Amino acid sequence: MLDTPLIDAYLLKLFRFRTRAFLHMEDAPGTVPPLPRGSPGYLYVHIPFCEVLCPFCSFHRVQHRHSQAERYFTALRREIRLYHAAGFRFTGVYFGGGTPTVEPQDLVMTINLVRELFGVTEISVETNPKDLRPDVLGPLRETGVTRLSVGVQSFDDRLLREMDRYEKYGSGAETTGRIRAVAGMFPTLNVDLIFNQPHQTLASLERDIAIFRGLGANQVSFYPLMTSPTVERRMVGAMGLPDQRRLRQFYHTIVQRLGREFRPSSAWCFTKRGQGIDEYIVAADNYVGVGSGAFSYLDGTLYSTTFSLAGYEQRIAQGLTGITTCHHLSDTDRMRYSLLVRMFGLHMDEAAVRAQHGAKFFRKLWGELLTLRVLGAARRDERGWHLNERGMYWLMLMMSAFFESVNNYRDAMRAHVNQELHEPTTMCPPIGGTLSPAPAK
Ligand SMILES: C[S@@+](CC[C@H](N)C(=O)[O-])C[C@H]1O[C@@H](n2cnc3c(N)ncnc32)[C@H](O)[C@@H]1O
Ligand code: SF4
Known part of the structure; x- marks a missing residue:
C-alpha cells in the first residue's frame, strides 16, 4: 500500500520543497x-579530465589535454598547501x-604531498577500466592508496x-578480465555500476550483478541513472531517457541479489561483509573540495569552486583558493542536511546529532522523523535510527x-564557461545567475 509510485512522488515533492534553498549560492571571496x-x-x-566524454555523465569534466592537465595539477598542489598553511x-x-589517473605521475606526486602534509590514512582514487595497468x-x-574505484557502468x-x-574502455569481457587481474591489490576495490539505463532490461541488470559477484571486488556503488536538462539533451540521441517507473523493481533486485554477501553501507553502496571502506564522503561533518568544480561543506556553509579551468589557474596564481560561491545554510537546513546524509548512510546516532545541533534537532525535524516512522522506513532504538530496505x-x-539539483547547478556554472569546455551549445541558460538546488563532487 505504501510502496506505490504515488507515495514516491509525494515524498520527492516534499523533499524538493524542503531542500529548495540548499544551493542558493552567492558570490564568495576566494580566501x-x-x-x-x-x-x-x-x-x-x-x-x-577524461579521454572520452560519456553522454550520460553529469560531472564537471573536459577533454584531456596533457599540457593543461599538468598546469592544473601544479595549481592543485598549491591550493592544498594553502589549506594546510x-x-x-x-x-x-x-x-x-x-x-584522476589520466596523469599518473602527477597523481602520485599529489597523493604524496597530501600524505606528507596531513598524514591521511584513507586514500581513495577513481579510475576507468583502461587504466587498470601495472x-x-x-x-x-x-x-598507500587504500581504495580504488573503477567506473564500469555495465x-x-x-x-x-x-x-x-x-x-575506449573495452567490452564487458575485457573489463571483467582487467578487474579480476587486479583484485586484492588494494584493501578496497570498488566497482561503479549504473542501473535504470534506458535500454537496460532486468535480465541485463541481473547479469551485471552476477558478473560483479565473480570479480573478487569487495565493493559496488550502484547508482541510479541521474540526469539534468543538459545531460538529457545529450542522452536523447545516444541512449534514450530512463523510465523512472522501473526504479523500484531494479533497486529491489540489487538489494536482494547482493544481500547475503554484501552489507549496504549507504543506500547505494554495498561492501563485502567484514571488509572495505566506504565511498560516502558527504557523510563527513566537514569536507574541503579543491580543484575546479568542487564543493566544500564547512560548519554549515556550502562552497563551490570555479568551473573555469583558466579561471582556476589564475585564482591559484593570485594566492587564492578556487572558491567563487557559497551559501550559509539556515539552522533548520543544516539539520535537514545532517538528517539526509546520516540516514542515507543508514544510521543516525541520536547522541551525535544532539552534540552537533542540540535538542532542538528533534523539535525542528519532528515532521521528518514522524514521516520516517509512519511510513515504516526506519526503526528507533536506544542508540538512534536505523533505515530498513523500504527506507533505503x-x-x-x-x-x-x-x-540532480547539484547537476542543475553544474549545468548553470558550466554554461558560463561553455567555450572553454568545448561543449556543444546545448546548455540551458543559467537560472538568472543564482541557483536553486549537493556534493561530493
Ligand atoms: C566521476 S566518475 C569516475 C569514474 C571514471 N571516470 C569512469 O567513468 O570510468 C564516477 C562515477 O559516477 C557515475 N556517474 C556519472 N554520471 C552519472 C549519472 N548521470 N548517473 C549516475 N551515475 C553517474 C558513474 O558510475 C561513474 O563511474
Ligand atoms: S563517466 Fe567517467 S569517463 Fe565518462 S565522462 Fe564521466 S567522469 Fe569521464
Whole structure:
C-alpha cells in the first residue's frame, strides 16, 4: 500500500520543497574559509579530465589535454598547501573526477604531498577500466592508496556502446578480465555500476550483478541513472531517457541479489561483509573540495569552486583558493542536511546529532522523523535510527534528487564557461545567475 509510485512522488515533492534553498549560492571571496569546529574532515580533490566524454555523465569534466592537465595539477598542489598553511587537517582524501589517473605521475606526486602534509590514512582514487595497468596501479599501491574505484557502468556490450565507452574502455569481457587481474591489490576495490539505463532490461541488470559477484571486488556503488536538462539533451540521441517507473523493481533486485554477501553501507553502496571502506564522503561533518568544480561543506556553509579551468589557474596564481560561491545554510537546513546524509548512510546516532545541533534537532525535524516512522522506513532504538530496505529505497530516491539539483547547478556554472569546455551549445541558460538546488563532487 505504501510502496506505490504515488507515495514516491509525494515524498520527492516534499523533499524538493524542503531542500529548495540548499544551493542558493552567492558570490564568495576566494580566501580560505574559516577553520571548522570539531574533528578534522575529509579532503576531496577534483580532476576534471577524461579521454572520452560519456553522454550520460553529469560531472564537471573536459577533454584531456596533457599540457593543461599538468598546469592544473601544479595549481592543485598549491591550493592544498594553502589549506594546510591555514591550519586545516584531514584524516582521508578522495581523488575524484573526471578521471584522476589520466596523469599518473602527477597523481602520485599529489597523493604524496597530501600524505606528507596531513598524514591521511584513507586514500581513495577513481579510475576507468583502461587504466587498470601495472604501470598505473603499481605506483598507486606503493603510495598507500587504500581504495580504488573503477567506473564500469555495465558489462553489457550493447549498453557500453550506447554510453560511448565500448571503443575506449573495452567490452564487458575485457573489463571483467582487467578487474579480476587486479583484485586484492588494494584493501578496497570498488566497482561503479549504473542501473535504470534506458535500454537496460532486468535480465541485463541481473547479469551485471552476477558478473560483479565473480570479480573478487569487495565493493559496488550502484547508482541510479541521474540526469539534468543538459545531460538529457545529450542522452536523447545516444541512449534514450530512463523510465523512472522501473526504479523500484531494479533497486529491489540489487538489494536482494547482493544481500547475503554484501552489507549496504549507504543506500547505494554495498561492501563485502567484514571488509572495505566506504565511498560516502558527504557523510563527513566537514569536507574541503579543491580543484575546479568542487564543493566544500564547512560548519554549515556550502562552497563551490570555479568551473573555469583558466579561471582556476589564475585564482591559484593570485594566492587564492578556487572558491567563487557559497551559501550559509539556515539552522533548520543544516539539520535537514545532517538528517539526509546520516540516514542515507543508514544510521543516525541520536547522541551525535544532539552534540552537533542540540535538542532542538528533534523539535525542528519532528515532521521528518514522524514521516520516517509512519511510513515504516526506519526503526528507533536506544542508540538512534536505523533505515530498513523500504527506507533505503526512499533515501536512494532523495539522494538522487539532491544530486540532480547539484547537476542543475553544474549545468548553470558550466554554461558560463561553455567555450572553454568545448561543449556543444546545448546548455540551458543559467537560472538568472543564482541557483536553486549537493556534493561530493
Ligand atoms: C566521476 S566518475 C569516475 C569514474 C571514471 N571516470 C569512469 O567513468 O570510468 C564516477 C562515477 O559516477 C557515475 N556517474 C556519472 N554520471 C552519472 C549519472 N548521470 N548517473 C549516475 N551515475 C553517474 C558513474 O558510475 C561513474 O563511474
Ligand atoms: S563517466 Fe567517467 S569517463 Fe565518462 S565522462 Fe564521466 S567522469 Fe569521464
